[in-house]
Amino acid sequence: KAGVTQTPRYLIKTRGQQVTLSCSPISGHRSVSWYQQTPGQGLQFLFEYFSETQRNKGNFPGRFSGRQFSNSRSEMNVSTLELGDSALYLCASSLGHGTGVFKEQFFGPGTRLTVL
């Protein structure tokens, strides 16, 4: 079974631009969560989507948004990029709702975003 895939793997943008990152979950997984990893803040939760609906949201400004499609693929968007947005953006998928289902999350390789 293929793992979580993220595209692109690397991205360089300049301040003020916007960026869209894509995540394809493991087949059959319906929940997708996004995390930001930086050296200073570690891994921080951005948001989670399930059945095309945002279920949880972390403490990030409104410039960070996301969506999920009917095939469970997800995208996140960052508008008006700032230098501090440079980070590794990780996507994780899990089975989602289901009685007795433990929701271990499986991570993709991440997208390394550099903002100049």
Place this chain on the structure above:
Amino acid sequence: DQQVKQNSPSLSVQEGRISILNCDYTNSMFDYFLWYKKYPAEGPTFLISISSIKDKNEDGRFTVFLNKSAKHLSLHIVPSQPGDSAVYFCAASGSPFESSGNTGKLIFGQGTTLQVKP
């Protein structure tokens, strides 16, 4: 406010010996805990988890212990191997079952870099 803390940024052990990685948490609502291993340029890899109804869970060389009264968990790796050298993150969540509303949100510690020397 750091709800999950890994106070040791690094740990070095000899091959074949035991590695013990520690994690403390402050939120008593957490009732599901996970450990992940991360190599450079890769996403975290799930290792082992434990529910708050247990105090120990074992999977091969990996054992996780949970002390709820102390809000402390630890990961034991026995015997340690050079291939175990990586960054280890502990993470906490609400109940993973459907009835909980926070199952998709993991709170991570800062990570501990483990080096296993041959």
